[in-house]
Amino acid sequence: MPTLQDVAREAGVSKMTVSNVLNGHRDRVSPATIARVMEVVGRLGYVRNATARSLSARRSNLVALAFPGRDTGGIEPLMNPHDSLFLGEVEAHVTEAGLYLMAHSVNSVESTANSLRSWNVDGAIFLGTRADEVAALHRAYEAPMVFIDNHGTSPQISNVGIEDRLGGRLAGRRLVEAGHRRIGFVGPAFDEPGVVRERHAGFAQALAEAGLELRPEHVVRCNASFDAAVDAARQVLAAPQRPTAVFATADIIAAGLLKGFVRAGCPVPDQMSIIGFDDLEVARHVTPEITTLHQDIPGKARAAVEVLLAQLAQWPTVRSERRVLGVTLIERGSVGPPPAIPIN
Amino acid sequence: MPTLQDVAREAGVSKMTVSNVLNGHRDRVSPATIARVMEVVGRLGYVRNATARSLSARRSNLVALAFPGRDTGGIEPLMNPHDSLFLGEVEAHVTEAGLYLMAHSVNSVESTANSLRSWNVDGAIFLGTRADEVAALHRAYEAPMVFIDNHGTSPQISNVGIEDRLGGRLAGRRLVEAGHRRIGFVGPAFDEPGVVRERHAGFAQALAEAGLELRPEHVVRCNASFDAAVDAARQVLAAPQRPTAVFATADIIAAGLLKGFVRAGCPVPDQMSIIGFDDLEVARHVTPEITTLHQDIPGKARAAVEVLLAQLAQWPTVRSERRVLGVTLIERGSVGPPPAIPIN
DNA sequence: CGATTAAGGTTTACCGGTATACTCGGGCAC
């Protein structure tokens, strides 16, 4: 592998001149020299050594994308379409900006911070971080960081997310407008701040605005997994004065519920309406297709990288930014009017 | 950030001694010194600088996972569940081995090789690489490489894949045994060597073994996309002497076909049987659930990392390894007997 | 017309580690 030195020798200049040419410090080198150096670079197939650059320049051009690891979530990392799509988009934009992407699962704040430090990572994007970890991570390593979909974290911490609360509200309103009076909620726990809490809050608000109450027995807890949702469907159906419609906090849950309901002899949308969230592919795979709240995941990825790049440019002036992307209701086939004769 | 030097000073030893302790060269340091150094390391919160290590030791501890980029495939990178699940698994195993993972889309052999070189990457795993690129990449950068799901590449190139041909054969046989005589094939182009070609070959073989022929008009070309498959269903139904069953080379295609068939008033499995491949989640989302060939993606990821680590350990002795994982037929609900009265 | 400045480079000193060679004070065989 040729080094800077080799190029310099071959071009009859000093290392620094080659370095300047390669770094685009054109004002320090004459056009003729630039041309000569570039010719040699091309001829020798010289490639800059990123690790040496990183060491010397105190800038690594590395960006980390961190996602929940096995130890934290329990589910396989990245298995969900949201995170993987997001990762792919981030990679594209990061590469476009001439940076490199390190993929890193977060199993503990400690180990993650050490990795970032070790590689002298320039910045990081965090997916699915718990509220308490956000602050700890932000404290543990001094570099631009952008968190995704966190709610209720310090305004000094950059965040990119969506209108979760509004989404929940639109979902609730849609079901109310379809004529439903007994409406259930299916989703993971929301005792901590987060997207689920927001979606739930918006949803409950919509019901309240319509003079309806969200009864505790109509709130079914269910992780974002298809199988769990299939099971949860039974619970929904078993509730006293069972709901005629449910809002699921994720499409994968909605899809599982759909299967569960149909399997239990409760057709959708005739006997039961479902509204999902995210607008992932699964929403269109099933029949009927699921009415859901669309969120722009590629847009979120783009925004995240934009915010990160902006912070990188200003660093170390920490000007945090919070971006919130809109959501839109996508009408499909899983919402109908309540059944004429309510069951049980 | 404390450096080696800081630790050395604080512990009253030389840099080298600290380095030796940290690298586990216990035979060169007395136990007492080891203890003292470790204490200081802990107290100062010292973290080794990976870039400096990489530069000096000529070993980066970096592994790249490369996947097709936008420019090559057209589809969003990593959007498919297979690749993202694979990536997540690889990350876990790589981390476990004390290495770091760089995620990299491949848009050109050139640029990819330059990235690998630039970071002095120790090894790489390649997903979805075209046959011609495999050789070029292997040539362009000297380091252990493992390719995933490539067929017909040089035996000197390590590869981890599955029994695609057998899978195709099992699929064909299953449909034959169900009594079908007119069986179609739906999948992407297979003029180049690759998984699709293998699956097709196995499938065609199964039909031949049953004395059946795979008629050209029963072969429908369709990319691995749900929407494309919904469309493809029409083509299948429009074929003269239309098939009573189809083999789709991917579950996502099978799911799309299912929707297309049902939408066209051709119920599955009553009027049409479908068999898929991969056993992704989507196969269980839809109704009826899709009978498919299961492949062990986490296992493939584990194998890939194992092979890579083995090569890393032997390097630069290039002993290539090819691993082929089994496939199993998963019976679900999308295959039935042919309709009593064949249509058209 | 001497002093300043600008253009175009070069020199030097690191960045934070690691490999290699070398030192040094015993213990041991002969």
Next chain:
DNA sequence: GTGCCCGAGTATACCGGTAAACCTTAATCG
């Protein structure tokens, strides 16, 4: 007693870059 080896460290020379200061030469300016 002496040559030799061994355990436990240290000194030195890089790895491949970059920042910052410095050095020429020629043009600019008061």
